[in-house]
């Protein structure tokens with residue numbers, strides 16, 4: 366039986382595409398292998414957002430190239446757009462390159478041809494049960510100055526609302542319990558019925574027991590009134606991930622983020638008006654030209670908003686981006702120091718946010734059913750939850766349960782299932 370390895374780096378889009386490729390290969394009779402040894406096909410799905418992720422993908426490519434012939438390797442995703450020559454130098458000219466601008470249909474067709482498998486009707490959905498990932502917007506044209514995505518993923522296109530709604534409906538009918546809608550800047554979604562909020566409202570009217578969530582909104586393209594409408598929907602999860610990037614207006618301008626701290630505060634304030642909702646964000650420290658005052662403004666913004674979670678990144682120079690050509694780079698030592706200062710603040714906030722839940726109970730979607738009553742899920746407001754089942758049978762993946770919380774850590778909540 367032919368075998369394959371799929372190695373994935375980076376974002377939720379890559380997870381979705383890799384899940385789709387995996388499913389297609391398995392349906393065609395391929396079996397997933399744990400090692401590269403004598404494998405028939407290796408698929409490497411790459412990320413270029415930060416240098417570290419990119420280097421890991423190239424290093425894995427090197428490893429794969431020592432184990433199998435280049436003609437059995439597929440190199441796809443963002444680094445496949447940006448650095449094809451390097452991939453060929455490492456693996457050999459026969460390596461199959463699928464650029465990050467390719468949509469899922471093209472990726473599946475190319476892999477199908479390479480794997481020489483018979484065409485199979487794609488199954489909907491492709492993602493990891495019980496979460497169905499659904500693409501809304503491909504590519505990005507927001508051009509934040511630090512970001513390589515617009516070059517790696519190409520022009521922005523919105524998937525037809527009809528296709529999205531059909532995928533959502535099929536997913537729910539197949540028993541999926543969470544719809545995760547994806548777009549690099551998802552607020553750019555548009556269709557004949559309006560924009561993102563109108564589409565989410567249409568999804569919300571579908572029959573069935575499900576939650577939905579979306580990644581990632583962009584503060585410059587999100588209106589306060591839209592946040593308020595979103596928060597009225599029945600099936601929406603109670604959390605918003607709203608990337609701030611920096612708390613300094615000067616840095617936001619240089620990042621080409623197109624909003625001020627005051628604009629952000631207005632949106633965040635709408636989310637914070639309901640204490641059941643959580644707010645998380647992305648922050649970059651050490652963007653070119655970031656002064657001590659700029660950094661202090663970011664720390665102050667993080668404290669002010671009491672984010673429930675922060676994805677904290679050190680600025681990573683991406684050749685070809687406008688920021689890469691900016692003159693006043695922050696020394697690595699300063700970036701590291703600022704990162705560790707903010708990391709402590711962020712960790713304290715996460716702990717505080719989770720500790721505040723002790724003594725209460727939360728609705729949880731079961732994501733993995735562990736052995737000996739140790740089950741893991743996600744609360745409606747986006748927290749990790751580990752719980753025991755009070756000696757009863759464990760709850761299956763995809764069920765909704767209620768958990769009484771008796772402990773909170775930086776990573777999440779712990780408790781006992783009461784349903």
Ligand code: 5AD
Nearest residue numbers: 414511512608647649678679680681
């Ligand atoms: N350096 C560091 N972080 C980056 N991100 C995007 N580009 C870079 C970069 N060059 C982060 C942003 C974005 C998240 C997906 O990755 O915070 O929101």
Ligand code: SF4
Nearest residue numbers: 505507509512514549
């Ligand atoms: Fe990159 Fe900005 Fe587009 Fe996000 S919105 S992918 S940070 S350019």
